[in-house]
Amino acid sequence: xxxxxxxxxxxxxxxxxxxxxxxxxxxxxxxxxxxxxxxxxxxxxxxxxxxxxxxxxxxxxxxxxxxxxxxxxxxxxxxxxxxxxxxxxxxxxxxxxxxxxxxxxxxxxxxxxxxxxxxxxxxxxxxxxxxxxxxxxxxxxxxxxxxxxxxxxxxxxxxxxxxxxxxxxxxxxxxxxxxxxxxxxxxxxxxxxxxxxxxxxxxxxxxxxxxxxxxxxxxxxxxxxxxxxxxxxxxxxxxxxxxxxxxxxxxxxxxxxxxxxxxxxxxxxxxxxxxxxxxxxxxxxxxxxxxxxxxxxxxxxxxxxxxxxxxxxxxxxxxxxxxxxxxxxxxxxxxxxxxxxxxxxxxxxxxxxxxxxxxxxxxxxxxxxxxxxxxxxxxxxxxxxxxxxxxxxxxxxxxxxxxxxxxxxxxxxxxxxxxxxxxxxxxxxxxxxxxxxxxxxxxxxxxxxxxxxxxxxxxxxxxxxxxxxxxxxxxxxxxxxxxxxxxxxxxxxxxxxxxxxxxxxxxxxxxxxxxxxxxxxxxxxxxxxxxxxxxxxxxxxxxxxxxxxxxxxxxxxxxxxxxxxxxxxxxxxxxxxxxxxxxxxxxxxxxxxxxxxxxxxxxxxxxxxxxxxxxxxxxxxxxxxxxxxxxxxxxxxxxxxxxxxxxxxxxxxxxxxxxxxxxxxxxxxxxxxxxxxxxxxxxxxxxxxxxxxxxxxxxxxxxxxxx
Numbered sequence: 097x098x099x100x101x102x103x104x105x106x107x108x109x110x111x112x113x114x115x116x117x118x119x120x121x122x123x124x125x126x127x128x129x130x131x132x133x134x135x136x137x138x139x140x141x142x143x144x145x146x147x148x149x150x151x152x153x154x155x156x157x158x159x160x161x162x163x164x165x166x167x168x169x170x171x172x173x174x175x176x177x178x179x180x181x182x183x184x185x186x187x188x189x190x191x192x193x194x195x196x197x198x199x200x201x202x203x204x205x206x207x208x209x210x211x212x213x214x215x216x217x218x219x220x221x222x223x224x225x226x227x228x229x230x231x232x233x234x235x236x237x238x239x240x241x242x243x244x245x246x247x248x249x250x251x252x253x254x255x256x257x258x259x260x261x262x263x264x265x266x267x268x269x270x271x272x273x274x275x276x277x278x279x280x281x282x283x284x285x286x287x288x289x290x291x292x293x294x295x296x297x298x299x300x301x302x303x304x305x306x307x308x309x310x311x312x313x314x315x316x317x318x319x320x321x322x323x324x325x326x327x328x329x330x331x332x333x334x335x336x337x338x339x340x341x342x343x344x345x346x347x348x349x350x351x352x353x354x355x356x357x358x359x360x361x362x363x364x365x366x367x368x369x370x371x372x373x374x375x376x377x378x379x380x381x382x383x384x385x386x387x388x389x390x391x392x393x394x395x396x397x398x399x400x401x402x403x404x405x406x407x408x409x410x411x412x413x414x415x416x417x418x419x420x421x422x423x424x425x426x427x428x429x430x431x432x433x434x435x436x437x438x439x440x441x442x443x444x445x446x447x448x449x450x451x452x453x454x455x456x457x458x459x460x461x462x463x464x465x466x467x468x469x470x471x472x473x474x475x476x477x478x479x480x481x482x483x484x485x486x487x488x489x490x491x492x493x494x495x496x497x498x499x500x501x502x503x504x505x506x507x508x509x510x511x512x513x514x515x516x517x518x519x520x521x522x523x524x525x526x527x528x529x530x531x532x533x534x535x536x537x538x539x540x541x542x543x544x545x546x547x548x549x550x551x552x553x554x555x556x557x558x559x560x561x562x563x564x565x566x567x568x569x570x571x572x573x574x575x576x577x578x579x580x581x582x583x584x585x586x587x588x589x590x591x592x593x594x595x596x597x598x599x600x601x602x603x604x605x606x607x608x609x610x611x612x613x614x615x616x617x618x619x620x621x622x623x624x625x626x627x628x629x630x631x632x633x634x635x636x637x638x639x640x641x642x643x644x645x646x647x648x649x650x651x652x653x654x655x656x657x658x659x660x661x662x663x664x665x666x667x668x669x670x671x672x673x674x675x676x677x678x679x680x681x682x683x684x685x686x687x688x689x690x691x692x693x694x695x696x697x698x699x700x701x702x703x704x705x706x707x708x709x710x711x712x713x714x715x716x717x718x719x720x721x722x723x724x725x726x727x728x729x730x731x732x733x734x735x736x737x738x739x740x741x742x743x744x745x746x747x748x749x750x751x752x753x754x755x756x757x758x759x760x761x762x763x764x765x766x767x768x769x770x771x772x773x774x775x776x777x778x779x780x781x782x783x784x785x786x787x788x789x790x791x792x793x794x795x796x797x798x799x800x801x802x803x
Contacts, residue, residue, distance in 0.1 A: 266462045283447065291326055343433055368385070384409055385408050388404055531590075621666075636679050638667065731800050757772075
């Protein structure tokens with residue numbers, strides 16, 4: 097390209113030129129000036145040749161109204177770092193790779209300014225060898241070309257550029273100790289509340305005419321480098337959507353920063369490119385990184401053999417590098433990657449490297465920022481922990497491999513957590529063949545698949561606060577089952593999690609007599625007690641796959657006994673097998689139905705067990721009444737049956753069969769007596785609460801066996 101091309105359209109190209117002249121030892125400064133004047137005189141005779149030989153130029157004819165071309169040249173070319181960033185300011189010398197070398201200060205050097213032609217202004221800086229250029233001066237061709245930010249200080253738009261030399265590549269101090277110490281999700285201590293005003297401003301800032309204008313607007317609320325990065329990150333996460341069409345069609349992918357900015361959408365490479373450019377405009381040093389990721393379409397155990405599939409960024413803050421991913425911070429795609437939903441994810445902003453490596457593997461291992469770095473094989477074998485895993489407060493899972501073999505038909509998964517969480521799971525899409533228990537510091541899941549082969553296991557979690565909050569997937573395993581434990585099967589009515597926990601304590605069930613989720617009984621009877629911490633009304637039912645129990649019978653195999661603030665559940669099983677004891681509750685002061693709280697698994701292997709149901713009780717049976725005998729609701733025929741009950745505030749009581757048999761109050765506070773079941777089919781216990789009343793109320797009903 098020569099002078100004629102410039103004259104045709106002077107507004108089409110903007111040139112940024114730096115000519116660095118390094119004098120030889122035997123020449124004085126005056127001699128150098130004379131030599132350079134001679135060279136400049138020669139360039140006037142052939143300006144096109146001089147420019148084309150010394151300046152690298154690019155055209156942008158489709159965006160002539162926004163000149164973007166920048167060219168920097170010298171007598172020797174500058175190497176690239178392989179990521180689109182020149183290393184013109186990295187001094188050479190001994191030391192760790194990428195680490196700056198201390199240089200001796202030099203004396204001020206004279207500057208020769210010459211050659212002005214049609215608006216082109218060339219500044220030549222003369223300085224000693226092995227020193228960094230001190231003066232950069234912008235220039236442009238033609239009139240009406242907008243000035244770019246001045247690298248030397250305050251530009252015409254009023255925001256300060258970074259004067260620091262280019263940051264070194266990751267060094268020893270950037271390599272964080274592995275593993276993560278569970279103390280912070282970030283690589284730098286952050287108080288997110290300090291960003292609330294900035295976040296609100298950046299996320300709602302309307303689109304501008306150019307990235308430069310946008311950054312200028314963002315920096316009105318950002319002062320430090322950290323705030324600048326935060327503002328840029330927040331704007332991109334809330335304004336750039338993932339281009340699902342381009343994901344499926346490479347021909348439609350536009351990843352240049354200007355294209356991403358104008359269209360408001362792109363794939364990961366475009367996100368990273370725009371972030372990098374905006375940081376450069378803001379004077380913050382950043383890098384665009386690439387590598388493998390465990391994102392959409394990834395499956396546990398997958399091998400990474402093709403080219404890299406993802407891009408993200410690193411930023412240089414407070415003397416060290418930090419990682420972030422604005423693509424994953426902006427939202428998520430559906431299972432088929434056909435639609436995108438904005439859903440801001442804080443986790444991927446300055447993520448701790450030990451957590452970032454869970455699903456980001458850079459091409460250059462130095463950018464793991466870990467010591468020691470992981471190999472690709474280790475990355476493939478390691479568990480995939482999603483952002484929700486850490487955001488919800490979980491810190492570790494066992495096993496930490498995505499493939500779990502069963503041992504004697506059983507596999508166990510456990511999670512450690514710093515927060516109180518609720519969990520769910522599914523095995524091949526169904527909540528079955530498992531036993532999950534909640535712990536204050538996590539959960540434990542025992543799985544008993546009923547078929548050999550491979551099974552998919554997913555674990556979900558949500559915070560304890562907020563019942564409307566949805567469960568999020570946090571873990572996924574492949575279960576390899578070589579044998580089946582046919583003896584361990586669970587009733588279909590068993591609800592997860594099983595047994596008492598911190599959650600049941602919050603619902604008012606304190607100090608359980610059976611803290612384990614499974615109750616084993618050989619004679620078919622068991623008793624469970626709790627201290628009730630609230631004014632609640634309680635209801636319990638019994639369920640089994642092998643018995644067609646009516647709703648009434650489900651309750652009548654359980655007897656509730658209240659003693660002050662304690663409650664006892666007496667359970668008599670109708671036969672051997674596995675049963676589910678479900679417990680419901682509601683506040684006494686509130687009307688409405690009972691709410692499910694939790695359940696136990698009751699197991700009885702004795703095939704001789706056959707307990708009858710308890711007697712039916714009526715509404716006048718008070719909570720503090722207690723039946724000692726007879727407990728069976730089915731009485732033998734033609735027998736004298738003793739009765740013993742504990743009832744308060746009762747004037748009179750009797751048993752009614754074919755005749756009336758009164759009960760008397762003993763010294764120790766029990767109502768006692770007996771009746772004969774000859775010739776009757778039903779027996780009732782009647783009470784008179786007030787001596788002045790003329791009527792009695794039925795409180796219990798028994799059935800007599802037929803002869």
